[in-house]
Amino acid sequence: MPLDFMGMDPETKEEGSATVWVHHEQQRIIIQGVTADDALTEEVDSTEWVPGHAVGIPAHESVISLPLRMVPILRKACDAAERAGLSDAAPERAEDSSPSGDA
DSSP states (O other), X not given: OOEEEEEEOTTOOSSXXXXXXXXXXXXXXXXXXXXXXXHHHHHHHTOOSSTTSOOSOOTXXXXXXXXXXXXXXXXXXXXXXXXXXXXXXXXXXXXXXXXXXXX
16 A cells, blocks of 8 residues: 555544655655645745755645644654655765755
8 A cells, every 4th residue: 555544633523634644655754734824834935944945935845734742643654654664765965964845
């Protein structure tokens, strides 16, 4: 199964829910969450997080918001990806361990 369900927001009611999956074929963690509001999107969009890296949110990326109570689910997804050997597909560059921004 290429898409492996990891969990959803434990406080989800009847519709809509922040959810996390691991997609084995695409070697990605997939996250469904609340679209960030305009203020948060602007804050992310206008901040230089890594010196020399382009500022802004590319058209093919989105800012989402997850509640902190989902940290255990994100940890579960990261652990599952590592156990499946998915994290070996794109090793970090030794000289730069900062995030790639490739979400």
